[in-house]
Amino acid sequence: SQQGEEDPQALSIQEGENATMNCSYKTSINNLQWYRQNSGRGLVHLILIRSNEREKHSGRLRVTLDTSKKSSSLLITASRAADTASYFCATDTGTASKLTFGTGTRLQVTL
Amino acid sequence: GAVVSQHPSWVICKSGTSVKIECRSLDFQATTMFWYRQFPKQSLMLMATSNEGSKATYEQGVEKDKFLINHASLTLSTLTVTSAHPEDSSFYICSAPGRGAGAKNIQYFGAGTRLSVL
Numbered sequence: 001s002q003q004g005e006e007d008p009q010a011l012s013i014q015e016g017e018n019a020t021m022n023c024s025y026k027t028s029i030n031n032l033q034w035y036r037q038n039s040g041r042g043l044v045h046l047i048l049i050r051s052n053e054r055e056k057h058s059g060r061l062r063v064t065l066d067t068s069k070k071s072s073s074l075l076i077t078a079s080r081a082a083d084t085a086s087y088f089c090a091t092d093t094g095t096a097s098k099l100t101f102g103t104g105t106r107l108q109v110t111l
Numbered sequence: 112g113a114v115v116s117q118h119p120s121w122v123i124c125k126s127g128t129s130v131k132i133e134c135r136s137l138d139f140q141a142t143t144m145f146w147y148r149q150f151p152k153q154s155l156m157l158m159a160t161s162n163e164g165s166k167a168t169y170e171q172g173v174e175k176d177k178f179l180i181n182h183a184s185l186t187l188s189t190l191t192v193t194s195a196h197p198e199d200s201s202f203y204i205c206s207a208p209g210r211g212a213g214a215k216n217i218q219y220f221g222a223g224t225r226l227s228v229l
Contacts, residue, residue, distance in 0.1 A: 003154055031216050042117070042204055042220035043155075088154060092216055098145055099206075099218055101155045 004089060004102035012108040019076040021105040023089030024069075030093050032065055034074050037086045037104075046074075046087075079109045113139045113209050117221025124195055125229055132190045132224045134161075134205030140185035141207035145218065146178075149202040161188040161205075195228045202226075 004025035013019055025032070031050050035043040049056045049065045049072070056063045062075040072089055086106045090099040114137040124130050134144055142163045147155040159180055160168040167180035177199075179191040192199050202225050206218040 033217070035218075035220075040202070040223070040225070042115075042222045043206070043218075044220070045217045048216060090218075097216075098157055098160055100157075103154050106152070 003100060004091065006087075006089060006102040006105050008105060009103070010106045010108070012110065013079055015079060015081055015109055015111050017079055017109075019079050019083070019107055019109070021074045021087055021089075021107070023072045023074070023102045025072075025089070025091050025100070025102070026070065027091075028093070029067075029091040030097070031091070032063075032072050033090045033092070033099070034061075034063060034072075035088045035090060035101075037088065039085075043088065076107075079107075081109050081111055083107060084109045113137075113207070113214070113219040115205065115207050115219045115221045117205055117224055119224060120222060121225045121227075123227045123229065126196050127194055130192045130195055130226060132192075132203055132205075132226075134188045134190070134207075134221050136186045136207045136219075139207075139210045141188075142185060144182060144188040144205055144207045146180065146188075146190050147204045147206070149204060149223075151202075155204060158190075158203075161190075163188075192226065195226070197228045200226055200228045 033048045034046045037043045047058045060077045065072045088104045089102040116135045118133045144161040146158045161180045161182040163182045182188040204223040206220045209217045
């Protein structure tokens with residue numbers, strides 16, 4: 001399956017700052033999701049945005065979706081050291097269907 | 112939330128041996144599960160879709176005879192890496208879609224299995 005691209009590949013910020021990650025994908029989608037992966041662990045679902053939605057919030061997370069540009073962004077506000085992880089966008093084309101993951105952004109939040 | 116258990120978390124084996132990895136949905140039934148492979152600092156690559164009671168669907172380029180998948184029950188899928196070689200060393204992760212309204216499009220992941228083939 002063709003992967004989406006994410007940028008930046010790596011991001012290092014200080015605690016309290018905001019972190020923005022971008023994702024671009026190639027085909028029409030049903031939903032776009034963001035997942036988090038701590039080093040050497042499985043992935044944890046963060047947030048899902050449907051193709052007919054443009055923006056969604058969950059706590060310190062804000063996700064935008066622009067289907068005309070086939071792109072999404074994830075904003076983490078007031079970052080914490082515990083936010084250090086890799087973040088992946090993933091798209092699906094239907095209910096319970098397989099996911100196509102982006103290349104990921106490694107976020108490092110320092111004290 | 113739904114919990115997916117994956118075992119073992121880490122395995123070291125000799126070249127030529129076979130290794131079985133288990134993926135269990137603990138508090139929900141999963142007619143479909145997914146198996147991914149991940150190389151260091153890279154993204155997840157889908158290997159195959161495991162279907163309960165029927166054959167798995169493999170992605171292009173994935174050897175069916177090399178990576179055997181069995182989904183014998185609604186809560187268990189297994190991936191067997193047969194005749195493992197050093198190039199099979201990787202991080203393998205399984206997932207299952209959630210159940211119920213609003214959760215079907217969300218994937219719940221196991222903690223992953225790190226395979227090292229000597």
